[in-house]
Amino acid sequence: MTDNQKRRQPVMMDVAKLAGVSHQTVSRVLRDSPHVRESTRERVLAAINQLNYRPNSMAKALVTGRSRTLGVVSFDTVLFGPASTLFGIERAAHDEGYAVSISSLRSLNRETVLAAIEQLRDQGVDGVAVIAPLQDSVDTLGDLKADFAVVAVAVEAGQDASIPVVAVDHQAGAISATRHLLDLGHKTVWHLAGPRDWKESDERIKGWQAQLESAGATVPALFRGDWTPRSGYELGERILQIPDLTAVFVANDQMALGLLRKLHEAGRKVPHDLSVVGFDDIPESAYFTPPLTTVRQDFAELGRRCLHTLLRRIEGEPVPPQAVVAPELVVRDSTAAPQK
Amino acid sequence: MTDNQKRRQPVMMDVAKLAGVSHQTVSRVLRDSPHVRESTRERVLAAINQLNYRPNSMAKALVTGRSRTLGVVSFDTVLFGPASTLFGIERAAHDEGYAVSISSLRSLNRETVLAAIEQLRDQGVDGVAVIAPLQDSVDTLGDLKADFAVVAVAVEAGQDASIPVVAVDHQAGAISATRHLLDLGHKTVWHLAGPRDWKESDERIKGWQAQLESAGATVPALFRGDWTPRSGYELGERILQIPDLTAVFVANDQMALGLLRKLHEAGRKVPHDLSVVGFDDIPESAYFTPPLTTVRQDFAELGRRCLHTLLRRIEGEPVPPQAVVAPELVVRDSTAAPQK
DNA sequence: TTTTCTATTGTGAACGTTAACATTTGGTGT
DNA sequence: ACACCAAATGTTAACGTTCACAATAGAAAA
Numbered sequence A, B: 001m002t003d004n005q006k007r008r009q010p011v012m013m014d015v016a017k018l019a020g021v022s023h024q025t026v027s028r029v030l031r032d033s034p035h036v037r038e039s040t041r042e043r044v045l046a047a048i049n050q051l052n053y054r055p056n057s058m059a060k061a062l063v064t065g066r067s068r069t070l071g072v073v074s075f076d077t078v079l080f081g082p083a084s085t086l087f088g089i090e091r092a093a094h095d096e097g098y099a100v101s102i103s104s105l106r107s108l109n110r111e112t113v114l115a116a117i118e119q120l121r122d123q124g125v126d127g128v129a130v131i132a133p134l135q136d137s138v139d140t141l142g143d144l145k146a147d148f149a150v151v152a153v154a155v156e157a158g159q160d161a162s163i164p165v166v167a168v169d170h171q172a173g174a175i176s177a178t179r180h181l182l183d184l185g186h187k188t189v190w191h192l193a194g195p196r197d198w199k200e201s202d203e204r205i206k207g208w209q210a211q212l213e214s215a216g217a218t219v220p221a222l223f224r225g226d227w228t229p230r231s232g233y234e235l236g237e238r239i240l241q242i243p244d245l246t247a248v249f250v251a252n253d254q255m256a257l258g259l260l261r262k263l264h265e266a267g268r269k270v271p272h273d274l275s276v277v278g279f280d281d282i283p284e285s286a287y288f289t290p291p292l293t294t295v296r297q298d299f300a301e302l303g304r305r306c307l308h309t310l311l312r313r314i315e316g317e318p319v320p321p322q323a324v325v326a327p328e329l330v331v332r333d334s335t336a337a338p339q340k
Numbered sequence C: 001t002t003t004t005c006t007a008t009t010g011t012g013a014a015c016g017t018t019a020a021c022a023t024t025t026g027g028t029g030t
Numbered sequence D: 001a002c003a004c005c006a007a008a009t010g011t012t013a014a015c016g017t018t019c020a021c022a023a024t025a026g027a028a029a030a
Helices: A012-019 A025-031 A038-051 A057-064 A081-093 A110-122 A137-140 A170-183 A200-215 A229-241 A251-266 A299-315 B012-019 B025-028 B038-051 B057-066 B080-095 B110-122 B134-144 B170-183 B199-214 B229-241 B255-266 B299-315
Strands: A069-075 A098-107 A127-131 A149-155 A165-168 A188-191 A248-249 A276-277 A294-296 A321-326 A328-330 B069-076 B100-105 B127-131 B149-152 B165-168 B190-193 B246-248 B275-277 B294-296 B321-324 B328-330
Touching: A012 A025, A012 A038, A012 A170, A012 A188, A025 B134, A038 B134, A057 A188, A057 B057, A069 A081, A069 A110, A081 A098, A081 A127, A081 A299, A098 A110, A098 B080, A110 A127, A110 A137, A127 A299, A137 B038, A149 A299, A165 A170, A165 B275, A170 A200, A170 A276, A170 A294, A170 A328, A188 A251, A229 A251, A248 A251, A251 A276, A299 B170, B012 B038, B012 B321, B025 B038, B025 B080, B069 B080, B069 B110, B080 B127, B080 B299, B100 B110, B110 B127, B110 B134, B127 B299, B149 B299, B149 B321, B165 B299, B170 B199, B170 B246, B170 B275, B170 B328, B190 B199, B190 B229, B190 B255, B199 B299, B246 B255, B255 B275, B299 B321
Parallel strands: A069 A098, A069 A127, A127 A149, A149 A165, A165 A321, A188 A248, A248 A276, B069 B100, B069 B127, B127 B149, B149 B165, B165 B321, B190 B246, B246 B275
Antiparallel strands: A098 B100, A294 A328, B294 B328
């Protein structure tokens, strides 16, 4: 308002002039270099304050080659797992002073995942976390050039393991769910699985099978759903036909909800006639009819692990090829001992 | 691998040399300037391909002052509304060639919102969309300097309207929900509201009240929840005490779920004894017991509107102070005519 | 005092683009 | 052939930092 003809944002040089030092000294203060006298530091800090100077992160990024920004490839969905993972990563990143850019895909496949990573990279991110639950997308990541830091939030590494993977141990979750049912006295446990191309589905199936086999129970045929309540509801129709069926492990809570609905309509009492276990522990699960026994995943921890792995890759430090977060069984009212 | 001693990323100059032109011509090709001969353009394009050259967005941003990145301030939650809004914006932004950086707050208040905006700004975004459902945060935005493009996804503009607002018309949604119940023959409609400091809560209350009054129905006292199923469940206890209560409009689907659960436990049949309407249409709603009548919001459209408003602000064009997206009533099985 | 350090500060050149202006080219009209 | 104009291309200087040195100061050692 006074006599400054140009109203542009102040830059480092402006601060330097006001403080009576060189721009380099200002830069040193900003990055707390040890070689600055206390009195000068204060003078510079005062000037920064007075001008309300904000460093230009683009210029900094240009010269350092680091943007302190991370990319996350996710997809266009509010599915509980992926969304929670995204927030978990974002939170951990912010705590470490990193910004997060997202790219949410409408469809997940080789091309879209690769394109998203490239785009994020062009945009200047230092590294990318890919929330890639699909079998296909995990394989895709193997093709990636090793000159860029990428971490997958998935289930298990591809064959080559060129990309580190951070994951929830779905298999362990499925095992504890199945064991819980078996311990209750059920002869065997049926399974409503997730869609075919999802790694998550496969791992949950594996855990379920493994536990059944190690308990000497027969392994029944499984049913395929697609994560939606609708598919759980429709599969419920077929569940109802099966005689002697007393326990079902469902691959996620939403499908379990659909199943519960169908059973209710058919007059089957849960858990009296039949026990149901879900997976995810979405916030609604505790209020289903009946409250659902399910497997909870720790997304905050997952995000933290993912982030730290990514940061190490960015720094070029060696990283363990795989980090695993253990899920936890939450017992509520949808499971009970079978009727004699 | 051959004789290139330096393995750095190719830059514009490398392309220029290979194509036998100046870097400026390469720049012109990249920005499809009209003043390039077709044959040179092809030569340059070929060189770009051969070297697999990718423009450095930081350098570009530094000189243009535009990063083609937008910021979104949201919060650390997978609450359906905010999460969907975020994805809606992200999707629209990507379609326009903008990247999006997110900043998810753990708590929403004056300081955190302002800090997040500043941080995003320092990070170099061209503009910010704030998903600010809290009364407080909307007011906060009024204090913002006008020299930076900010759009709020909220309910209504603050007093000064210095910040454009894009919103779902919650009031209209509440009106249609209430009217639906009244049309069914209910004498009046009770309301389980959202938390006190949320704009959304207020607007839904207003709509409910307005519709009741215009229909000449008495306006009962309202109950306060906090969006969680738990609060709906607990409020259900009090709902049960009220004689002659036949219809409830609940401020969101999760609370409605909790209420449904409580009613079920108490042996009250929905919709036979009592009708319930929710708000949001979360994917689970159709499979509640019973399937929930609710109000659906169009988040994709919301995101699009928000984005376009933001882009206009960035370009310095005038923008309407308020844009509104109409919600839609979805009738399912939780509502019926009252018992005589 | 003079020398020799070391802590502090300054200088100039990157970083990889775009903007502004200057120059060359090739085609027209005379 | 000449001047002239527009189209096509090139040159130089930003943008706002950090980096690699160079230079200066002040203090300790001789």
